[in-house]
Amino acid sequence: MHTDTATTTPALAVVGLGHQYGDGPTAVRALDHVDLAFAPGTFTAVMGPSGSGKSTFLTCAGALERPTAGSVLVAGQDVTELDEDARTRLRRERIGFVFQSFHLLPYLTAAQNVALPLRLASRWGGGRHRASVAALLDTVGLAGRHDRLPSELSGGQQQRVAIARALVTSPAVVLADEPTGALDSRTAGEVLALLRTCVDELGQTVVMVTHDPVAAAYADRVAFLVDGRVAGWMDAPTADAVAGQLAHLDELEAAS
Numbered sequence: 001m002h003t004d005t006a007t008t009t010p011a012l013a014v015v016g017l018g019h020q021y022g023d024g025p026t027a028v029r030a031l032d033h034v035d036l037a038f039a040p041g042t043f044t045a046v047m048g049p050s051g052s053g054k055s056t057f058l059t060c061a062g063a064l065e066r067p068t069a070g071s072v073l074v075a076g077q078d079v080t081e082l083d084e085d086a087r088t089r090l091r092r093e094r095i096g097f098v099f100q101s102f103h104l105l106p107y108l109t110a111a112q113n114v115a116l117p118l119r120l121a122s123r124w125g126g127g128r129h130r131a132s133v134a135a136l137l138d139t140v141g142l143a144g145r146h147d148r149l150p151s152e153l154s155g156g157q158q159q160r161v162a163i164a165r166a167l168v169t170s171p172a173v174v175l176a177d178e179p180t181g182a183l184d185s186r187t188a189g190e191v192l193a194l195l196r197t198c199v200d201e202l203g204q205t206v207v208m209v210t211h212d213p214v215a216a217a218y219a220d221r222v223a224f225l226v227d228g229r230v231a232g233w234m235d236a237p238t239a240d241a242v243a244g245q246l247a248h249l250d251e252l253e254a255a256s
């Protein structure tokens with residue numbers, strides 16, 4: 001298993017993670033014995049060809065889907081042993097999600113969208129939380145826009161709301177699925193810089209699935225998946241190095 005610090009409990013770890021869709025001759029093995037650990041305060045990109053298991057990894061790691069083998073540990077807690085209610089609670093309180101298409105509720109303001117995870121977790125404490133939601137919206141660059149509806153915000157601003165919403169419960173880990181896939185390259189750069197700030201200044205742990213080497217270069221390291229397995233790693237990635245590696249994933253696979 002790849003860990004940055006042997007003594008720190010990883011924010012997220014998957015151990016022997018396997019996932020199979022369906023049974024019998026049509027079964028698809030989407031993940032096959034994946035061991036990954038993400039130290040607190042790190043930013044990791046997960047890359048790989050289409051069908052390599054990236055989305056399946058995120059849905060299993062995010063406790064949205066129960067893996068067919070192995071375990072998922074969120075801040076040391078084994079999610080796979082929890083019943084459905086406990087898993088839902090853990091997902092709401094310990095994991096932040098950022099999606100390509102923002103997934104904001106259209107009839108709620110930016111501030112109401114950010115507050116929603118606290119309300120769902122029955123953790124809404126009124127004025128205290130109103131102040132922390134406002135501070136979070138300011139941190140992500142939305143000062144003066146707290147009361148706008150999503151339709152009154154640009155795509156980049158909507159993704160900033162989604163990032164604030166992901167952070168509001170102080171989760172153990174933020175899982176981002178192609179967070180810049182719907183944005184132009186300049187706005188994408190701003191959103192990636194914000195995710196980087198969340199790691200560097202707020203101490204968050206971010207795991208991001210992306211196809212884009214430029215996006216991956218914002219991370220501390222890249223995990224490459226091939227055919228549902230971890231085929232290799234790259235530390236301190238640059239866009240050129242990642243693009244070069246993606247073009248030669250078959251060599252990584254042969255070496256692993």
Ligand SMILES: Nc1ncnc2c1ncn2[C@@H]1O[C@H](COP(=O)(O)OP(=O)(O)OP(=O)(O)O)[C@@H](O)[C@H]1O
Nearest residue numbers: 021028029030048049050051052053054055056057
């Ligand atoms: N619900 C499903 N039922 C059956 N097979 C599935 C299902 N979801 C994914 N798969 C299969 O599992 C494998 C991994 O898919 P997954 O979506 O995790 O890959 P990915 O790396 O995220 O791909 P992409 O980059 O195209 O989004 C693929 O072979 C895919 O066809």
